[in-house]
Amino acid sequence: MKRNLMERWKIWLLACRPRTLTLSLAPVAVGAALAFSEHGGLRWSAVVVALLASALIQIGTNLHNDAADSLRGADGPERIGPKRVTAAGLLAAASVERGAAACFAGAALGGLYLVFLGGWPILTLGLLSILCGWLYSSGPRPISATPFGEIFVIAFFGLGATCGTYWLAVERPGHAAFLAPIVAGLALGLFAAAVLLVNNHRDRVEDARNGRRTLAILLGPQGSAALYAALMLAPFSLLLPLDALLPSQYTLVALAAAPLSLWLIRGFFHEPPGPGFNLILAQTAQCQALFALLLCLGAVF
Template sequence: MEQPMTINEHGFTDPYDAARARSFGSSLLNILLMAIRPQTLVLSVVPVMAGSYWAWATHATVSSAVVICAIVASAAIQIGTNLWNDVKDGMRGQDGTGRLGPPRMTALGLASPKTLRLWAYAAFGTAIACGLVLVAIGGWPIVVIGVVSIACGLAYSAGPRPISFSPHGELFVLVFFGIVAVAGTYYLHTGLVSASSIGLGAIVGLPAAAVLLVNNHRDRISDEKAGRRTLAIVVGRKGTHLLYGAMMVLSVVGAALFLQPHGWVGWLAMAVPMVVAVWFTLGFRKEPVSPRLNAYLGRTGSFQLLLAVSIAVAVGFPN
């Protein structure tokens, strides 16, 4: 591994702080794990599982090859996007020692941009490799989905107008980590794109978008100084609190309207995530902008998983 460098006013010119490196572990594997942010990868897995479940529930069909390749491809795109984001923000001189969120390896000088960029390419390459299997199953629509997904992953932090600098990040997540992932997986299993798969994708995508909203709310001060106009900055503190609550609660309301559960088991399955959604919303509103908001990243991601499981319980399984 090449010598990592820290950023100062002259660029990447000074050796990294050894004490800081030891605090995270100096092995390449540990540094990569920190940059990948594995605790967020549930956002890639849940939509694929939701789309697979819906294919099973509505058509009693599911392909293990599709499940495995879709999960790996989806997670690889997210990993590549995270690594690319780490590199680009680090090279801009952002997200250094004063960062409130999880540490970024490039900005802290624990890995060079070249190293993480190569691993980002490897992640996108893995997604392409798995995507070729999916293309053999689903044809040209999967080519379009794959190309656009990878392009957006790169454009999230790069280019003249990065998505991460705009108010459109949450919409990007809703579309690609919700609608596209669920409906695309459903299509791979069934050969169809139904209104119900699109609706389920929107429902599952709302908590994923809420995760990014929490992230942008936490970083609102540093982001605004860096010239960003994220949704959290545009709508303000109170607007962010309201929007987070709306995303969480509407995902459950949408699921209930979508499923129209029958019997007490179905309604109980919907009541559990509703209670959790309200609980998290109230807690999020009370939390000041601080590193303590990081807990809501994991909690909101776990809520997405809870919602998906609750939907499965409410609908049941085919005979």
């Protein structure tokens, strides 16, 4: 009995895609660090709830994507990415959909407290995040099947999460103060878009066969590699203007993540099509996490 529960737990953990969960946590942490850097204090309860809500939205999006793609026949036997639990028959689609709904409901519940603190801007951001998380894999034209997935990621896993956390963490933020979280959020969003691009580049043959038109399909292999390089380098160009916007002068420490970024760019250009891109995808998320961690340390200390 205990072994069966452990196996089921592992299956659900696989469905949540923990290797990229930092994509939803990093912008919240950076938004909080910027608020602390500029104002010397935080609404800690708001930051903790924002972390939980952001993670739940990403997990809900992943679960719904797992079930929806399986029902569309998008995760066939030719798939070279990590195993998807619904397509592999490990969990029923209805169970995975219920899990996604529970995650979105949990995020909405936490959002009630955040709306109480942050007002209508947080209400708008929360509703749009949950709605787009659902539409990412639903509707007549899911976002994941269009060239706009990377824009969605930049908007919600970069700008929205960073600026929303900053708004919540500071009781009365001024309009001018929002320049720093906008710049930082854009940097983190570009990394997150690079993660999605790796995913779509890896799956472009199967995706095209299923009628998808992702950015990776439209650009082709060389175009995708060039865009990946741009997405992985652009965040470092934003460090100088960010440093000028903050009272702390240590955000340039995030440049220490640049060698890893360059190494991943080289890997993207030279890796042959196949499962090797699974590792590049995970390491791209790790590069964003390292960048965010260094940015937090530089902003606070």
